Amino acid sequence: MPNGSGFNELAAGVETESALTTNAMVTLEDDKPLQADLCIPAASAIPSTSFIQESLLTANGSVETNVSTLRVDKAGPRVYAVGDVGSHARPAVHNILNTVPTLCASMKRNLLIAEGQEESAVGPDRVFEDTHGTQLVAIGRSTTKRVGAAMGFQLSSVMVWMIKGRDYLLWITGGLWSGNQWANES
Secondary structure, three states: OOOOOEEEEOOOOOOOOHHHOOEEEEEEEOOOOOEEEEOOOOOOOOOOOOOOOHHHHHHOEEOOOOOOEEEOOHHOOOOOOOOEEOOOOOOOHHHHHHHHHHHHHHHHHHHHHHOOOOOHHHHHOOOOOOOOOEEEEEEOOOOOOEEEEEEEEEEEEEEHHHHHHOOOHHHHHHHHOOOOOOOOOO
């Protein structure tokens, strides 16, 4: 899987979660083997875009989106992409919280313009900006083996423990499932 991640594939012995505590043999892009005490495969998601025209895709297979409006400019008017398939942001589940309001605002604006309203009356595009840059990783069961970063700042192991492994952000689930997360346009 040469994708810029630095490795091609894992040895056959690293296939299950229980194997995370065993040694692993990693094959690098230059085919050199590397013995590792622990291997955390965190290369990224592979976008499910096989049904989309190749001319609309980036080199890594994601849909080429306008990073500000989430439109797929090459596909024509009123075509959008959000989530892991879009090239607009890092593939991270929490990015959906910021992309859905931008998507809805872009759709509303474009539909009003398509119905004949003037662009000046509809207002400017709502702009998506990926500012969160958050990554939390728990390594093992100990509170001392966790690393993290949030919005450009390094987080201590205890801070990562407080955020991750407690409720796994369950407090946002109700708003997401009911749609209340996006009830207001702002």
